Amino acid sequence: MPHxxxxxxxxxxxxxxxxxxGFLAARLRLPALVGYLLAGVxxxxxxxxxxxxxxxxxxxxxxxxxxxxxxxxxxxSLDDLLAVRKIALPGALAQIAVATLLGxxxxxxxxxxxxxALVFGLALSVASTVVLLRALESxxxxxxxxxxxxxxxxxVEDLAMVLVLVLLPxxxxxxxxxxxxxGPGDPLWQTLGLTLLQVGGFVALMLVVGRRVFPWILWxxxxxxxxxxxxxxxxxxxxxxxxxxAALFGVSFALGAFFAGMVMRESQFAHRAAQESLPLRDAFxxxxxxxVGMLFDxxxxxxxxxxxxxxxxxxxxxxxxxxxxxxxxxRYPLGTALTVSASLAQIGEFSFILAGLGVSLGLLxxxxxxxxxxxxxxxxxxxxxxxxxxxxxxxxxxxxxxxARGLESRDDPLAELPMTTEAKYLSRQVVLVGYGRVGRRIAxxxxxxxxxxxxxxQNRELVERLREAGTPAVWGDAADPAVLIQAxxxxxxxxxxxxxxxxxxxxxxxxxxxxxxTIQTVIRSHNExxxxxxxxxxxxxxxLGEQELAQAMARDVVQRAVSMAVPA
Numbered sequence: 001m002p003h004x005x006x007x008x009x010x011x012x013x014x015x016x017x018x019x020x021x022g023f024l025a026a027r028l029r030l031p032a033l034v035g036y037l038l039a040g041v042x043x044x045x046x047x048x049x050x051x052x053x054x055x056x057x058x059x060x061x062x063x064x065x066x067x068x069x070x071x072x073x074x075x076x077s078l079d080d081l082l083a084v085r086k087i088a089l090p091g092a093l094a095q096i097a098v099a100t101l102l103g104x105x106x107x108x109x110x111x112x113x114x115x116x117a118l119v120f121g122l123a124l125s126v127a128s129t130v131v132l133l134r135a136l137e138s139x140x141x142x143x144x145x146x147x148x149x150x151x152x153x154x155x156v157e158d159l160a161m162v163l164v165l166v167l168l169p170x171x172x173x174x175x176x177x178x179x180x181x182x183g184p185g186d187p188l189w190q191t192l193g194l195t196l197l198q199v200g201g202f203v204a205l206m207l208v209v210g211r212r213v214f215p216w217i218l219w220x221x222x223x224x225x226x227x228x229x230x231x232x233x234x235x236x237x238x239x240x241x242x243x244x245x246a247a248l249f250g251v252s253f254a255l256g257a258f259f260a261g262m263v264m265r266e267s268q269f270a271h272r273a274a275q276e277s278l279p280l281r282d283a284f285x286x287x288x289x290x291x292v293g294m295l296f297d298x299x300x301x302x303x304x305x306x307x308x309x310x311x312x313x314x315x316x317x318x319x320x321x322x323x324x325x326x327x328x329x330x331r332y333p334l335g336t337a338l339t340v341s342a343s344l345a346q347i348g349e350f351s352f353i354l355a356g357l358g359v360s361l362g363l364l365x366x367x368x369x370x371x372x373x374x375x376x377x378x379x380x381x382x383x384x385x386x387x388x389x390x391x392x393x394x395x396x397x398x399x400x401x402x403x404a405r406g407l408e409s410r411d412d413p414l415a416e417l418p419m420t421t422e423a424k425y426l427s428r429q430v431v432l433v434g435y436g437r438v439g440r441r442i443a444x445x446x447x448x449x450x451x452x453x454x455x456x457x458q459n460r461e462l463v464e465r466l467r468e469a470g471t472p473a474v475w476g477d478a479a480d481p482a483v484l485i486q487a488x489x490x491x492x493x494x495x496x497x498x499x500x501x502x503x504x505x506x507x508x509x510x511x512x513x514x515x516x517x518t519i520q521t522v523i524r525s526h527n528e529x530x531x532x533x534x535x536x537x538x539x540x541x542x543x544l545g546e547q548e549l550a551q552a553m554a555r556d557v558v559q560r561a562v563s564m565a566v567p568a
Contacts, residue, residue, distance in 0.1 A: 006053040010060070013043050013052055014290040015283070022286075031131055033348070034381045036286050037373070040293020047298065057291040063239065064288025066257040067281040068130075068349055070238035073261020074274050086461050088152035091326045095153075095344065096160055099125035099319035106310055107368070115175030116368060119358035122164055123372045124314050126157045128348020130285070131380055135343065135387055144499075145458035146336045150343040153323075161350040162258060166199050168357060177363035202249040203259065210241075210263040218264065218273065231276040237264065238277070292352045296373040297366075304371070311375040316382065320345045331460070333477065334404060335394055342386040346379040347372070414463050414475035416486045417454070424452045425472045427491040433478040433508065434499030435462055438524055442498055443471075454487045479504030481511045490515040497523045505534060 021035030043052040103121030112120070132154055141147045172178055214237055221233040238260045245256025264273050301308055320341040327337035355372040358364030397404035417425070430446060430453035432439055439455070446453045455473040457463050466473035476483035489495065495512045497505055505523055512519050521540035525531040531542045
């Protein structure tokens with residue numbers, strides 16, 4: 001076969017086998033990511049048969065990393081992170097520290113160097129954003145408050161790993177590896193200072209100049225009306241910024257692509273940019289995972305089964321239990337703690353990138369990379385199982401553990417209205433469930449008409465801010481009867497469910513109607529079938545987003561058409 005077609009061979013074999021194995025994984029109710037990794041194992045050098053070109057696969061993987069990180073940056077919302085910062089920031093950092101200590105301790109016990117132990121522990125500490133988002137979407141809880149906590153937690157982990165990727169090359173020499181940036185005789189502080197200066201310069205340039213220039217360029221291209229030019233502009237910006245950041249500032253492709261996504265988010269076309277670039281990002285992401293699978297030596301499962309088991313236990317039990325404990329310490333419910341724990345019981349793309357960097361810098365042994373890959377394969381494959389066990393485990397703990405029951409019933413000043421609450425908020429008031437984008441606007445209208453209301457919200461930080469502003473608010477899940485009772489639902493006029501989580505609406509309706517048979521109910525819905533079922537089952541007034549938008553636009557169009565009509 002001519003060498004000139006090795007690129008075609010690699011892409012055809014990688015994508016074709018990934019399709020077959022990804023489909024089989026999906027039919028087995030496993031993440032398709034497992035199939036992609038196995039496809040790489042099959043065409044890799046450690047298994048018999050066809051072997052893809054490792055050099056070309058590595059370059060395709062670099063493009064995959066760029067587009068993956070571009071997608072992360074494009075969806076990175078500082079507002080969403082700030083909404084859960086009090087739990088996501090300290091929780092994620094503490095969990096990274098615990099997992100790094102566990103993984104590093106294992107590596108030191110096996111006789112590895114401190115540098116190898118540090119890289120290995122960090123690689124086991126960060127979960128896959130791709131796996132998490134798809135799991136939360138399949139469960140329908142991505143937009144719930146628990147989902148936002150899990151996503152915010154992962155965003156903090158991703159940001160921490162971006163910082164690690166920046167600092168590891170200049171620190172490699174001090175850790176016993178080969179520094180990628182230090183010259184002979186250069187002191188560590190000088191190398192580290194130069195690295196931070198370069199990164200700082202790049203970040204400043206992107207935030208000051210990039211946030212203005214690239215959205216403007218995107219607008220100019222969008223004005224042409226050419227869809228292919230728009231897609232080309234988005235992809236070219238992602239790859240070009242990533243390459244330029246490495247060539248001019250010495251930062252990684254990953255960091256450059258991440259900030260490319262961040263500055264693109266400032267554009268009004270951010271959603272369209274995400275949609276247009278999604279197919280290409282998905283294709284190269286598949287090639288990235290295939291190329292990672294090519295690095296995996298399956299013999300590690302036979303030669304080092306106990307080490308693989310220890311790695312899986314650190315990922316699935318060690319850091320998950322640490323996360324669960326941290327969420328409970330912040331006084332969140334047991335269900336939230338279990339969901340966050342299940343979300344973190346796997347590792348993925350950042351672990352692969354970090355392990356590959358560790359090997360290239362001479363810090364991590366090749367067997368360490370294989371152990372990381374083995375842990376990723378097993379943890380990703382078993383992740384759906386942990387999500388399916390959340391509800392049964394919660395019920396079992398409630399039935400058999402007085403400690404678990406105590407966690408749910410522990411006193412919390414935010415879980416009930418203060419004794420000083422004015423009487424107008426305790427009778428004939430509106431109970432508003434959810435204070436997000438929709439709930440906030442409803443509250444503003446109620447304030448404008450001087451209508452008293454009480455907010456029921458799962459975000460503790462938001463409840464604290466509302467109370468500081470003088471707004472009566474109760475913390476907790478409104479599906480729990482105790483929360484609506486504390487909001488004085490028995491004497492309320494109207495119950496408004498403005499939260500995007502429609503899974504527990506029926507429980508809220510049942511509690512409200514039981515305690516207050518004459519209460520009026522207003523519900524927010526997301527699709528026509530859900531709205532129709534809620535109307536039939538609850539007799540509530542249901543507002544469908546698309547329908548209300550269409551009606552508002554139609555009224556405006558009719559009004560304009562009538563006003564412009566020429567009398568006969």
